[in-house]
Each structure stands twice: as structure tokens, then as C-alpha cells.
Amino acid sequence: MNTNGDTPNNNDKIVENDARSDFVRDIVKEDLKTNKFDGRVVTRFPPEPNGYLHIGHAKAINLNFGIAQEFGGKFHLRFDDTNPTKEETEYVESITNDVRWLGADWGDNLFYASDYFDQMHAYAVDLIKKGKAYVCDCPHSEVSKMRGTLTAPGTPCPHRDRSIDENLDLFDRMHKGEFPDGSKTLRAKIDLSSPNINMRDPIMYRILHASHHRTGDKWCIYPMYDWAHGIEDSIEKITHSICTLEFENHRPLYDWFLDELGVYHPQQIEFARLNLTYTVMSKRKLLELVKGKFVSGWDDPRMPTISGMRRRGYTPQAIRNFCKRIGVNKFNSTVDFQLLEYFVREDLNKNAPRVMGVLNPLKVVITNYPDGQTEELDAVNNPEDPSAGTRKVPFSKVLYIEQDDFMENPPKKFFRLSPGKEVRLRYAYFITCTDVIKDANGEIIELHCTYDPATRGGDAPDGRKVKATLHWVSADHALDAELRLYEHLFSKPNPNEVEEGHDYKENLNPNSLTVLKNCKIEPSVKNAPIETRYQFERQGYFSIDPDSTPGNLVFNRIATLKDTWAKIQTAETTR
Ligand code: ATP
Ligand code: MG
Numbered sequence: 001m002n003t004n005g006d007t008p009n010n011n012d013k014i015v016e017n018d019a020r021s022d023f024v025r026d027i028v029k030e031d032l033k034t035n036k037f038d039g040r041v042v043t044r045f046p047p048e049p050n051g052y053l054h055i056g057h058a059k060a061i062n063l064n065f066g067i068a069q070e071f072g073g074k075f076h077l078r079f080d081d082t083n084p085t086k087e088e089t090e091y092v093e094s095i096t097n098d099v100r101w102l103g104a105d106w107g108d109n110l111f112y113a114s115d116y117f118d119q120m121h122a123y124a125v126d127l128i129k130k131g132k133a134y135v136c137d138c139p140h141s142e143v144s145k146m147r148g149t150l151t152a153p154g155t156p157c158p159h160r161d162r163s164i165d166e167n168l169d170l171f172d173r174m175h176k177g178e179f180p181d182g183s184k185t186l187r188a189k190i191d192l193s194s195p196n197i198n199m200r201d202p203i204m205y206r207i208l209h210a211s212h213h214r215t216g217d218k219w220c221i222y223p224m225y226d227w228a229h230g231i232e233d234s235i236e237k238i239t240h241s242i243c244t245l246e247f248e249n250h251r252p253l254y255d256w257f258l259d260e261l262g263v264y265h266p267q268q269i270e271f272a273r274l275n276l277t278y279t280v281m282s283k284r285k286l287l288e289l290v291k292g293k294f295v296s297g298w299d300d301p302r303m304p305t306i307s308g309m310r311r312r313g314y315t316p317q318a319i320r321n322f323c324k325r326i327g328v329n330k331f332n333s334t335v336d337f338q339l340l341e342y343f344v345r346e347d348l349n350k351n352a353p354r355v356m357g358v359l360n361p362l363k364v365v366i367t368n369y370p371d372g373q374t375e376e377l378d379a380v381n382n383p384e385d386p387s388a389g390t391r392k393v394p395f396s397k398v399l400y401i402e403q404d405d406f407m408e409n410p411p412k413k414f415f416r417l418s419p420g421k422e423v424r425l426r427y428a429y430f431i432t433c434t435d436v437i438k439d440a441n442g443e444i445i446e447l448h449c450t451y452d453p454a455t456r457g458g459d460a461p462d463g464r465k466v467k468a469t470l471h472w473v474s475a476d477h478a479l480d481a482e483l484r485l486y487e488h489l490f491s492k493p494n495p496n497e498v499e500e501g502h503d504y505k506e507n508l509n510p511n512s513l514t515v516l517k518n519c520k521i522e523p524s525v526k527n528a529p530i531e532t533r534y535q536f537e538r539q540g541y542f543s544i545d546p547d548s549t550p551g552n553l554v555f556n557r558i559a560t561l562k563d564t565w566a567k568i569q570t571a572e573t574t575r
Contacts, residue, residue, distance in 0.1 A: 020070070022328040024269055028067055028240055031267070037239040041073025044238050045099065046080045046113075046229070049091035049213075051283035052298040052305045053098045055319070055340070056274040062323040063271065064242055065104035076236055077106040081114045082228045084212040092213070094298065098306040103316050113232045114214045120223050120231050121175065123261050124186060124204060128167045132260050133204060134160055135170035136187045140206070143185065147192070147200040154192035154200040174207055177220045181207050188227075190256060198253045202226055230254045230268075231261075238266040244273040245332060274326065275334040278488035279304040280495055280504060294508060295489070301545075301556045302489040302512050312486070313533050313543025313558035318347040337488065341559050348533060348541045348558065353381045353388060356426065356471040357521040357536040357555075359483060361400035363446045363475065366431065369397040374474070377457070379427045391524050395428050398475040400520045402538075405470045406447060408436055415467035417447070424469040426537060430455040471537045478520035481553035484545065485514040521553065533558065 031037055043064040047053065053061075068075035077099055081087050099106070127133040136143065136159045148154035162170075174184055186205040194200055204227040209220045223231075233241045241254075248270045258265040275281060280289075281304060289295050289303070298305050301312035309319065322343040326335055356379075376392035401417070410418040417423050422432040435448035454461055458469070491509040498504055525534065527550075533543045541558040548554040 020066070020324065020327075023330065024063065024240070024242060024271060024328055025067060025070070027267070027269060028071055031239070032071065036267075040237070040239055041068060041071040042076065042237055042239045043068045043073065043242060044076035044078050044111075044233070044236065045104070046078045046232070047095050048080045048083065048086075049088065049095060050083070050086040051091060051287055052094050052303075052307055054281055054283075054286065054304045054306065055276060055309065056281045056304075057098075058102055058306060058319050059274040059323050059326070059328075060242070060244070061099055061102055061104050062320060063328055067240070067242075073239070074109060075104060075106055076109040076111055076238070077104075078111040078113060078232060078236065080225075080229065080232070081112055081212070081214065082223050082225065084208065084210040084222060087213050089213050094307060098310075101310060101316055102306065102319065109236075111232075111236060112214060113228055114212060116228075116232055116235055117215060117219055117223070119235060120228060121221075123231060123263075124171065124223075124227075125168065127188065127204075127260060128171060128186075129164060130260065131164055131189065133186055133188050134162050134167050135174065136160070136185050136201075136203075137183070138185075139182060140185070140203075143187070143203060147197055150197070154197075156192055160189065160201070171205075174205070174221050177209065179207055181209055183207060186221075188253075188257070190253075196249055196252055198226070198250050199256070202253060226250055226253050227257060230258050230266075231263075233266045233268075234258055234261075234264045237264055241266045241268045243268060243270055245270045245330065246273075270330070271328045272330055272332045275332070276304060276340065277334055277337045277493040278490050278495070279337065280490070285504065288505075292505075294505065301484070302486055304489075310531070311543075311545065312556050313348075313531070313541060314344050315347050315351075315533070318344040321347065334494070344559050345541065345561070348535065350384050351382075352533045352535045352541055354379070354383070354535045354537050355522050355525055356393065356473055357481070357483075357519060357534075357539060357542070358400045358402055358471065358473055358478075359516055359519050359536075359539055360403040361518060361520050362403045362406055362444070364399045364401050364431070364472070365446060365448050366397050366399065366451045367434065367448050368450045371397060373397065374477075377427050393427060393522055393524070394474045394477040395425075396474045396476055399425070399472045400475055400478060401425075401447075401470050401472045405468075406433070406444070408444065416470060417449075417468070422466050424455075424458050424466045425472045426469050427458055428456075428472070429453070429458070430460060430466055471539075473520045473522050475520070477523045479523055479526060479553055480551075481519045481521045481555055483516040483519045483542070483555050483557065485516065485557045487512045487514075519555075521555075525553070526550075535561070 045061050045064050065075045138157050146155050171186055185203045187201045187203050190199045192200045203224050205221045208222050211217055251268045254268050290298055299307035299311045301308055322340050375395045377395050378390045379393045380390055382388035405416045407414050407418050417433050419433050422430050424430055429451040431449040431451045433447055433449050437446040439445050488509055489512050490507045492507045495504045495507040530544050530546050535541050540560040542555040543558055545554040545556050
């Protein structure tokens with residue numbers, strides 16, 4: 001049961017169902033049965049360090065790490081750093097932190113594709129010697145054109161039939177730096193009329209006089225993804241090379257390279273990538289949002305990045321539960337953001353201590369309460385977890401309540417505070433509003449109320465009832481805080497869907513961030529470290545932002561309290 005007056009949720013069982021099965025795990029099980037890989041299971045997560053990780057990557061990490069763990073195998077973290085121009089050490093560091101934070105443990109198995117450059121080069125020479133690769137002098141644009149289309153076969157270029165010796169010589173001179181960028185490529189000699197365009201003599205190496213974050217200026221030729229990736233997997237003796245669906249058409253090439261080299265051959269398996277509503281997941285777009293200052297950085301709490309979600313206050317457990325729930329399949333689909341939020345709430349409801357915080361304060365003076373007196377009242381830390389115990393909350397003559405919780409002229413169904421009305425202050429007393437104080441402009445600045453001392457703790461001994469319980473803080477004891485409230489970064493479920501001549505950035509939600517500067521929080525949160533998460537009663541889940549200082553607390557709203565699970569079940573879409 002949720003304790004916040006929300007609709008009860010009875011769907012907790014879906015996260016407890018741990019018996020996982022999906023088509024990838026079925027393949028692994030079958031391979032173990034047939035002893036295909038001598039009983040080994042080795043998976044990897046191979047990010048290119050050209051951006052921060054996002055929630056889609058979490059799906060891939062969970063899948064790969066989960067399989068390694070469940071089958072007693074190994075999990076590798078490998079930086080696929082074959083492209084020197086877009087890669088930076090900052091990304092390597094953030095990725096390492098994020099994978100660790102998500103709970104995936106690679107042990108000693110941290111690798112860099114760039115460490116295999118020598119081996120890749122030697123393998124390329126092997127293919128040339130076998131007559132399976134050639135140096136092509138055509139510019140990239142020509143190469144693409146000559147590879148044909150889905151309906152027209154590719155055409156050979158004049159360099160395709162160079163002698164092995166000439167190819168070896170030219171490749172060596174490419175390697176030594178004799179030629180300018182883009183002037184030559186090494187191409188695999190496969191089949192220009194293959195129905196699969198990837199097989200029409202794909203480029204293996206290109207010339208790029210660029211410094212690499214690890215190998216410096218040692219190389220001026222860099223391997224293309226398709227050539228490099230299988231070799232990386234092979235060197236590491238990966239068993240199941242799990243990647244996203246767009247690589248399905250590349251699998252024949254993956255297999256061709258490894259077969260021609262005659263080296264250890266992992267099994268590539270493709271699954272559907274994760275898409276989420278109201279956000280974008282392309283690293284190029286996320287980079288653009290960062291560079292263009294549409295967000296405060298990669299870790300902006302509105303970003304779908306792991307570091308953004310971490311800063312927002314999402315827990316690794318919630319993200320893992322979400323990944324478990326969405327599962328793995330072969331069909332591209334878009335998952336409703338609310339499903340992710342459901343798991344965030346579900347985890348925080350169990351684990352986040354409750355405190356009281358007032359977002360938009362309205363001063364309340366308890367006229368019959370003794371001046372200068374303070375009482376320490378007992379408050380329950382987490383009704384979902386009795387072991388969390390209780391804390392003391394100070395009560396005194398001047399308090400703050402939420403502006404929204406008072407109406408001078410309330411409609412019929414308004415049960416909170418209004419003139420003459422009695423309500424409960426959570427864990428404290430019943431109070432009744434007697435006077436409304438206004439400034440010269442007629443704005444309400446203060447309420448006068450009386451309290452009933454007999455209702456201490458929040459219950460009336462005579463059994464009388466009130467229809468509302470308000471949260472509050474004691475003015476003298478409250479901590480000042482800035483609260484950052486968030487909405488979706490984009491205002492459309494699919495921000496990428498734009499008309500001709502328009503840009504996804506036009507779909508950015510202008511209201512995605514609201515900053516409240518004058519919030520008042522109960523003193524118990526005083527020395528809590530960055531990232532501590534709370535439920536502010538009735539207001540949602542909040543976490544302490546790294547911008548926070550002892551004098552100026554800053555909180556991010558992680559999520560509101562409302563539970564929208566019922567809606568989710570119908571909103572999940574498959575495309
Ligand atoms: P790009 O290659 O365009 O830079 P990418 O998102 O594929 O972007 P990688 O660093 O290559 O980035 O991704 C690392 C791994 O994460 C890959 O195995 C990839 O298949 C997987 N991955 C990336 N995006 C998603 C997603 N949305 N859902 C699931 N897995 C993903
Ligand atoms: Mg990729």
C-alpha cells in the first residue's frame with residue numbers, strides 16, 4: 001500500500017518475478033547444452049567513448065552483465081575507441097563511473113580496442129596476402145556510390161584487381177603516413193553483387209592523421225567498426241556478442257571477416273534498442289543539447305543519461321528493475337517514460353525517508369501557542385519500513401504551510417484550510433484558522449490560527465475528525481532551500497517526429513525546469529550528503545543536488561507522488 005493517499009498499487013509482484021527468460025538467454029542456454037563454447041559465457045559492453053551513457057545503454061549493460069552473472073560467466077567492459085576524432089578521456093571516465101554505478105562489475109576485464117591496433121593491422125596484411133583485401137584510391141563518396149543500391153549491384157573500381165604485392169606496398173605506405181587523409185582506403189574483396197550492401201567490398205581502413213586519446217600519433221590509419229569489432233570480440237574470446245538490431249545486416253560481414261582470418265569466432269546476437277517517450281537517445285543529439293547549452297550539461301537532471309538520472313535521484317535499483325521489466329526482444333518499440341518513473345517511485349517508496357518541506361510557504365501564527373516555546377514531536381521516517389524508526393520534528397508558534405493548502409473562499413469540495421475550518425498538522429495538532437492577514441495590495445501574507453493542545457500527535461481524544469492533514473515546518477527551525485522541479489525535456493512523445501525543414505529542438509519543453517527559491521525544509525535533513533533521497537510528504541521525491549551547500553540546500557524533484565501505473569499498461573506501445 002502506498003501511504004500518500006495515492007491509489008493503492010498491487011503490481012509490486014512484477015519486479016519480484018526473477019525467473020528471466022528471453023531469446024538471448026535461450027541461445028546461451030542452448031550453447032551451454034551443446035558445449036559450443038566449452039561451457040564458457042563471456043559477454044561485453046563495448047561503448048564508443050564519444051558521449052555519456054544513456055538509459056538505452058543501461059539496457060545493454062544489464063543484459064550483458066546479467067547474462068554473465070546468471071550463467072557464471074565473465075563480463076568485459078571494452079572501450080571501442082577506434083575513431084580518434086570524436087573520443088575524449090572525459091567520456092571514458094564518465095562511462096566507467098556510470099557502469100559501476102549501475103552495479104555491473106567487470107573485475108579485471110577492462111579493455112580498449114586501441115590496444116588491438118597492432119593485431120588488427122597484422123590481420124589486415126593477412127587478408128591482403130590471401131587476395132581478400134585491396135587498396136582503393138577512390139574517395140569515400142565514390143566508394144559509396146560504386147557500392148550500388150538495393151536494386152542495382154555495385155561496380156568494381158579500377159583498383160580492385162591490383163596485385164597482392166602492389167596492395168601490400170600501398171597499405172604499408174598508407175600505414176607509414178605517405179598519403180593524405182581520405183586519399184586511399186583498404187577494402188575487403190567480397191562480392192559487389194551481394195544483396196547485402198555491407199558485403200560489397202566494405203572499407204576496412206581509412207587514412208586519418210589524427211591523434212588518438214591512447215595511442216597518440218602512432219597511427220594514421222584507423223580501422224572501421226565492422227572490421228574492428230569482430231576482431232575485438234575474437235581476441236577477448238567473447239562467446240555471445242550482443243548488439244542492437246541495426247547490426248543484423250552486418251552479421252554476415254562480422255562472420256566473413258572472422259572466417260577468412262580463421263580465428264576464434266563468437267556468436268553475434270541482435271536485440272531491439274530501447275526508445276523512451278519524451279526524450280531523444282541519439283548521442284549526436286544529446287551532444288548537441290549539451291554544446292548548445294539547451295541543458296546544463298550531460299548530467300542535467302532532465303537528460304536521459306545515466307549521470308543525469310543519477311543527479312536527478314533515480315536509483316540504480318530502479319533502473320535495473322525497469323530494464324528487467326521491459327525485457328529483451330527483436331522488435332523496436334518505444335517504452336512510455338511513465339514506466340521508468342513507476343519503478344523509480346516504487347523503489348523510493350520503500351527506501352526514501354519521509355520529511356516535511358514546504359515549496360511555496362505561507363506563514364501561520366498559532367495565536368494561543370506560548371511565545372518562545374518549542375516542542376519536539378515524533379514523526380515516522382518511513383511507514384513502509386518500520387525499521388527506519390522515528391525522528392523529532394520541532395513545533396513552535398510560527399509555522400509555514402503550503403500556499404495551496406489555504407483558500408479564503410473555498411469551493412465546496414476544498415477540505416484543506418480556510419477561515420473557520422479545522423485541519424490536522426501532520427504529527428502535531430489540529431488547528432483552526434481565525435484570521436487572514438493581507439498586505440496593502442490585498443495579498444494574503446499570514447494566517448492566524450488557534451491550536452487544540454488536546455490533539456497533540458494528531459488525534460482528537462473526543463474522536464472528532466478533520467478532512468485534511470497538512471505538512472508544515474517550524475519557521476525558526478526551517479532550512480532554506482532551492483527546489484528544482486522538472487517536466488519532460490521534450491513536449492512531444494516522439495520529439496524526433498518533425499515536419500520537413502523543422503528540427504527536433506523545436507520540441508524542447510519550455511517548462512521542463514521550474515526553480516523555487518524560497519522553500520522551507522525541516523531541520524533533520526541538515527547535514528545529509530549529496531544524492532540523499534527523501535520523500536517530501538505530499539510533494540514528491542527529492543534528492544540533494546551537487547550544487548547544494550550547507551547554507552543553501554538544493555534539491556531536485558525526482559518524481560511526483562502520483563502513481564500512474566494503471567495508465568501505463570495501456571500506454572505501452574509497439575511500433
Ligand atoms: P553511436 O554508435 O551512434 O555512437 P550507440 O548508442 O550505438 O551510438 P555505442 O557506444 O556504440 O553507442 O553503444 C554501446 C552499446 O550500447 C552497443 O552495443 C549498442 O548496441 C548499445 N546501445 C546503444 N544504444 C542503445 C539503446 N537505445 N538500447 C539498447 N542498447 C543500446
Ligand atoms: Mg554504436
